[in-house]
Amino acid sequence: MSTLITGARPYGEDAADILVEDGRIAAIGASLSVPGADVVDAAGLVALPGLVDLHTHLREPGREDAETVETGSRAAALGGYTAVHAMANTDPVADTAGVVEQVWRLGQEAGLVDVVPVGAVTVGLRGERLAELGAMADSAARVRVFSDDGHCVADPALMRRALEYVKALDGVVAQHAEEPRLTVGAQMHEGDRSARLGLTGWPAAAEEAIIARDVLLADHVGARLHVCHVSTAGSVEILRWAKSRGVQVTAEVTPHHLLLTDECAEGYDPVFKVNPPLRTDADVEALRAGLAEGVIDAVATDHAPHAVEDKETEWAHARPGMLGLEQALSVVVATMLETGRLDWRGVADRMSTRPAAIGRLDGRGLEAHGRPLAPGEPANLLLLDPGARAVVDPAALASRSRNSPYAGRELPGRVVATFLRGVPTVLDGKAQK
Numbered sequence: 001m002s003t004l005i006t007g008a009r010p011y012g013e014d015a016a017d018i019l020v021e022d023g024r025i026a027a028i029g030a031s032l033s034v035p036g037a038d039v040v041d042a043a044g045l046v047a048l049p050g051l052v053d054l055h056t057h058l059r060e061p062g063r064e065d066a067e068t069v070e071t072g073s074r075a076a077a078l079g080g081y082t083a084v085h086a087m088a089n090t091d092p093v094a095d096t097a098g099v100v101e102q103v104w105r106l107g108q109e110a111g112l113v114d115v116v117p118v119g120a121v122t123v124g125l126r127g128e129r130l131a132e133l134g135a136m137a138d139s140a141a142r143v144r145v146f147s148d149d150g151h152c153v154a155d156p157a158l159m160r161r162a163l164e165y166v167k168a169l170d171g172v173v174a175q176h177a178e179e180p181r182l183t184v185g186a187q188m189h190e191g192d193r194s195a196r197l198g199l200t201g202w203p204a205a206a207e208e209a210i211i212a213r214d215v216l217l218a219d220h221v222g223a224r225l226h227v228c229h230v231s232t233a234g235s236v237e238i239l240r241w242a243k244s245r246g247v248q249v250t251a252e253v254t255p256h257h258l259l260l261t262d263e264c265a266e267g268y269d270p271v272f273k274v275n276p277p278l279r280t281d282a283d284v285e286a287l288r289a290g291l292a293e294g295v296i297d298a299v300a301t302d303h304a305p306h307a308v309e310d311k312e313t314e315w316a317h318a319r320p321g322m323l324g325l326e327q328a329l330s331v332v333v334a335t336m337l338e339t340g341r342l343d344w345r346g347v348a349d350r351m352s353t354r355p356a357a358i359g360r361l362d363g364r365g366l367e368a369h370g371r372p373l374a375p376g377e378p379a380n381l382l383l384l385d386p387g388a389r390a391v392v393d394p395a396a397l398a399s400r401s402r403n404s405p406y407a408g409r410e411l412p413g414r415v416v417a418t419f420l421r422g423v424p425t426v427l428d429g430k431a432q433k
């Protein structure tokens with residue numbers, strides 16, 4: 001089976017044809033012609049490697065009313081993703097080989113993206129004792145990223161032991177950095193605005209204190225640490241310091257923290273309630289600069305679907321979290337590309353290459369992700385119309401939930417097609433399954 005993608009602009013550069021055969025890129029060049037190949041006209045479209053998300057909540061098992069592996073996979077493919085890491089805060093929690101294998105199999109069955117399960121660090125995310133990390137690593141799901149996301153591994157001795165265990169598995173602990181004693185009852189970013197709105201604040205220091213502690217622990221035991229959804233200027237400074245000292249730390253920022261601020265809380269619309277909270281203009285500026293510089297390695301969505309009854313309620317009772325998969329690339333185009341902070345290669349690096357490397361998905365086999373657009377590599381790629389602009393309509397999303405913070409906002413860039421190992425999962429902007 002061969003497909004010829006004609007006139008695409010790899011990494012936004014000169015137009016070329018891309019020939020796909022047997023799941024791999026067979027050739028990239030001018031005026032390729034292959035009798036019998038399916039032709040996809042990509043004139044004017046930017047071709048990028050398939051995106052890799054380090055941080056997706058798929059809600060299955062347990063909250064299939066909010067999202068399933070299948071609906072989340074469809075949302076991911078429509079967003080240009082070919083692999084997503086499925087967070088462990090499901091019900092039951094993904095803290096055993098059995099649960100991670102179940103999620104991995106559901107991903108295979110849906111067949112729209114590679115669903116890579118994240119394993120919980122502690123049993124039940126309770127922060128008391130370590131889960132069966134080795135069994136999850138050795139399972140069919142081959143877990144390499146471990147996280148209690150939703151909760152912080154707050155006990156420093158337990159965090160140290162987790163780092164030591166996961167190091168032996170060539171894995172990484174992805175920390176949700178939130179000192180719980182500093183965020184009791186927290187509703188939004190702590191500052192002038194939280195005081196005025198009468199909502200309990202979530203201070204920047206609650207995030208920064210854990211990141212500072214964890215980079216010291218990671219340095220001490222020589223382990224890899226990944227920091228989830230970095231949201232403050234101070235966190236970027238700590239990461240810059242740690243990296244300059246050679247600490248093996250990586251970090252991600254979400255699209256919403258690159259675009260939105262605590263001003264969104266003014267209308268008390270819980271769609272903007274999220275952990276960590278939306279911060280200030282100065283934080284957004286520091287996050288964009290940190291991502292451009294590479295101190296922040298990756299964009300990760302923290303796609304967090306919630307059912308209507310959990311979200312459309314009074315602010316204080318609403319669950320934190322917002323959708324991200326279908327608009328992530330558009331938000332990065334708006335905040336990083338159109339502002340001149342990253343070029344297309346930079347976007348590919350932060351949304352595909354580096355996240356794949358952090359999750360150890362960047363091997364040499366056909367199952368690899370985050371590989372460059374080059375002959376011989378797996379044909380995981382997306383085609384984007386960079387000039388298209390559209391207003392986000394939550395009713396049109398593939399996600400089973402509707403809690404998009406971008407509703408009614410005009411964003412640039414439309415994913416026209418996505419290919420997973422040469423098979424189109426999205427064509428003409430429509431999911432193929």
Ligand SMILES: NC(=O)N[C@@H](CC(=O)O)C(=O)O
Nearest residue numbers: 057149150274275304320321
């Ligand atoms: N980001 C959120 O506000 N919520 C996430 C959990 C998390 O990422 O901490 C969720 O699972 O809903």
Ligand SMILES: [Zn+2]
Nearest residue numbers: 149150176228
């Ligand atoms: Zn989190």
Ligand SMILES: [Zn+2]
Nearest residue numbers: 087149150302
């Ligand atoms: Zn999360």
